[in-house]
Amino acid sequence: MSAIGAYGFLSDCSSAALVDTSGSIDWWCVPRFDSPSVFGRLLDAGAGHWRLAPAAEFTSTRDYVGDSLVLRTVLRTDDGAVAVTDALGMQPGARGHDIGMRPPHVLLRAVEGLEGSVEMGVEVAPRLEYGLTLPRWQPLEEGAWGARAGPVELRLTADVALTPDVGDLHGRFTVSAGERRTFRLAYTPSYADAGQADPAGCGADGWSALQDTAQAWQSWADLHPGYQGRHRRLVRRSSLVLQGLTYQRSGAVIAAATTSLPEEPGGELNWDYRFAWLRDVSLTLQALWVAACPDEADRFFHWLAGALGEVGDRPLQIMYGVQGERDLTEHDLDHLDGHRGSRPVRVGNDAWKQRQLDVMGEVLFAAHLLRDQIGDFSETVQGLLVALADQAARDWHLPDAGMWESRGQPRHYTTSKVLCWVALDRAIALADRLGPHARPQEWARTRDEIRAEVLARAWSERAGAYAGALGSDSLDASILLLPLLGFLPADDPRMLATIEAVRRELSDGTLVRRWDGDTAGFLICSFWLVECLALAGRVEEASRWFDRLAERANDLGLLSEEVDAATGELLGNFPQAFSHVGLINAAWRLTEATGQQGFDEMQ
The missing domain is CATH 1.50.10.10 (Glycosyltransferase)
Structure with missing residues (x-):
């Protein structure tokens, strides 16, 4: 876990996540701020995280996108540079006072190649209910994985290959300048009604969802x-x-x-x-x-x-x-x-x-x-x-x-x-x-x-x-x-x-x-x-x-x-x-x- 000051803050005005300078999301409580954590490494090394970072040593700089809580982190290695953009997604098209009223409960992540070619590693390791429950991942349609454990169901969609391993999903991939890879991790209650099984925004293009979320925040700030x-x-x-x-x-x-x-x-x-x-x-x-x-x-x-x-x-x-x-x-x-x-x-x-x-x-x-x-x-x-x-x-x-x-x-x-x-x-x-x-x-x-x-x-x-x-x-x-x-x-x-x-x-x-x-x-x-x-x-x-x-x-x-x-x-x-x-x-x-x-x- 990182020092407290190393974290950035993500919110959909219902739940919150913290992501550190190394590209690791170490805290996500969903669907409410006070819900049990899905990622809880902030409080224990084994309580879950989601790391998305270069495989080699790197340095990082970061800032929010405009007047938003969409975080953009630039990671530089000897071979190149990438930008990782993170957000908790807003309902598609939500603007002004309506942002956060019906959040889809989706963590959005994207990697953009900026310079050269960078080998990236991804490790998705949720540990539900403050680390008590280990999920079991199952492949769904191409590019999608699902996991149910206790009261929580997760659905991860990604345009890179992933491998399951005892509660985790791992992958390696290379991003070159001009390329982009996206990830979406969506939460639903395990026994949700059929209409809730695919949250709004889960099936949307990940990059478009990130852009829309940044615009939602900017629309609130512009008011x-x-x-x-x-x-x-x-x-x-x-x-x-x-x-x-x-x-x-x-x-x-x-x-x-x-x-x-x-x-x-x-x-x-x-x-x-x-x-x-x-x-x-x-x-x-x-x-x-x-x-x-x-x-x-x-x-x-x-x-x-x-x-x-x-x-x-x-x-x-x-x-x-x-x-x-x-x-x-x-x-x-x-x-x-x-x-x-x-x-x-x-x-x-x-x-x-x-x-x-x-x-x-x-x-x-x-x-x-x-x-x-x-x-x-x-x-x-x-x-x-x-x-x-x-x-x-x-x-x-x-x-x-x-x-x-x-x-x-x-x-x-x-x-x-x-x-x-x-x-x-x-x-x-x-x-x-x-x-x-x-x-x-x-x-x-x-x-x-x-x-x-x-x-x-x-x-x-x-x-x-x-x-x-x-x-x-x-x-x-x-x-x-x-x-x-x-x-x-x-x-x-x-x-x-x-x-x-x-x-x-x-x-x-x-x-x-x-x-x-x-x-x-x-x-x-x-x-x-x-x-x-x-x-x-x-x-x-x-x-x-x-x-x-x-x-x-x-x-x-x-x-x-x-x-x-x-x-x-x-x-x-x-x-x-x-x-x-x-x-x-x-x-x-x-x-x-x-x-x-x-x-x-x-x-």
């Missing part, structure tokens, strides 16, 4: 050309990544495409991020608004209302499956060694059981920000937002797990209180659109009570800063959210002191750790510091920090959750929505601070 601010290219790439992490049928956005990539190599902090956190979806919508891609707002709130059902007096669940599933119970896959020996490998995430009080504020922040895109709130959305405001007013004084999802004793985290303040502040601002059950006067009294409590108890004289929890002296980088949420101005003397304390105590270069003792720099915290510096008028300094953070992305502009300050290695699940959200918002904040564009309604 959102509006952002003209600083770091436009990076913002555009990050918005495409966020779209690729969106389960298009529901509008839910997953936190990352992977499970159990470690926060520390060889460590135990390995979590499944293939679910939709309300926090992440709300922040993603805010970032897409900045990037002039706000069209998902209606669908998100429709999904959210359906996932939550009747809120009532129950604590708000913080995360769901992409179709609104509630039970995400966690278990370990003991048969997998983990990425670079990082165990356990986990499927599911028990954080779904936690109380996290910040979530209500993040959802109401997004509703307020996107109010013009949403239009008139339906009665269902009105009821939902009122219920969230009421819950923030009722529960703000309780301890919780905090936004970093501590599995220890609940505490009175400062940002949890502040985001309850945000929930009520934005609900008051939306009161005339929330129907007859809105209670702005009651909400205002509680909002003011929360503010007074935070200002009185979050400040630590010993730390000379606002602390991570009420009555504590310990710093937490989440405090950087206070000016970003409008709770305090960045140039407030105590807020300035807090920003400086975070820089002094929690930063390694431009990487900001969440707390003292955290193992690596957390990228969204680092981008929050950029925003705070920009809001405080220190724009040149903020720009330098942003530029150095942007260099932490891999060669394709992809970011994980964390970065090892000593080695620069990307760590944690990948690609990470949170980190790309942070990049977009920091770029926008720098743009606004220099007067190039203004989005005053952000706060």
Whole structure:
């Protein structure tokens, strides 16, 4: 398996695959982001892969095709050069907002000869259900192979000769300049209806399918050309990544495409991020608004209302499956060694059981920000937002797990209180659109009570800063959210002191750790510091920090959750929505601070 930063990201807005610089697809979960893997070498050497690469030693360079998630890798040997193009296929002819609505679940690969002649090797080695099941390949019509194992049926079509060998298909072939070879690997459930047996796109010409998929992505990007601010290219790439992490049928956005990539190599902090956190979806919508891609707002709130059902007096669940599933119970896959020996490998995430009080504020922040895109709130959305405001007013004084999802004793985290303040502040601002059950006067009294409590108890004289929890002296980088949420101005003397304390105590270069003792720099915290510096008028300094953070992305502009300050290695699940959200918002904040564009309604 390769280092995390070596991977490129493929998506059909339903499932995701990762392909490394050596031409190996080491991760594909299908038909949903959170489905068991077909290729899982990312987490164990024996859990399946699909390698397509020169037989001799080679070097590689790569980039996405235009504004798409179609990846083109140029491989050079002493004898010549080829280009390998990879994608998860879209439904033929899908364009604009329709991309990813009915994906055919087909991995597309093509080899083009560029110079000389290159001998290529191909090894297709699926290991289904996270490596538990070995498929048996059977020849079909000419150029086609089929395999069924457990609940999965695969169909591979190729215009090169292949040989089966204990669950694998192998082949060698030569590509000369001007020649092309294509491969299509299609998934269907083993017991699909007859009409599903040959997915749309499986029988299409492979090269045409790749071209059509690139055009589908470009058509989506062309609908959102509006952002003209600083770091436009990076913002555009990050918005495409966020779209690729969106389960298009529901509008839910997953936190990352992977499970159990470690926060520390060889460590135990390995979590499944293939679910939709309300926090992440709300922040993603805010970032897409900045990037002039706000069209998902209606669908998100429709999904959210359906996932939550009747809120009532129950604590708000913080995360769901992409179709609104509630039970995400966690278990370990003991048969997998983990990425670079990082165990356990986990499927599911028990954080779904936690109380996290910040979530209500993040959802109401997004509703307020996107109010013009949403239009008139339906009665269902009105009821939902009122219920969230009421819950923030009722529960703000309780301890919780905090936004970093501590599995220890609940505490009175400062940002949890502040985001309850945000929930009520934005609900008051939306009161005339929330129907007859809105209670702005009651909400205002509680909002003011929360503010007074935070200002009185979050400040630590010993730390000379606002602390991570009420009555504590310990710093937490989440405090950087206070000016970003409008709770305090960045140039407030105590807020300035807090920003400086975070820089002094929690930063390694431009990487900001969440707390003292955290193992690596957390990228969204680092981008929050950029925003705070920009809001405080220190724009040149903020720009330098942003530029150095942007260099932490891999060669394709992809970011994980964390970065090892000593080695620069990307760590944690990948690609990470949170980190790309942070990049977009920091770029926008720098743009606004220099007067190039203004989005005053952000706060």
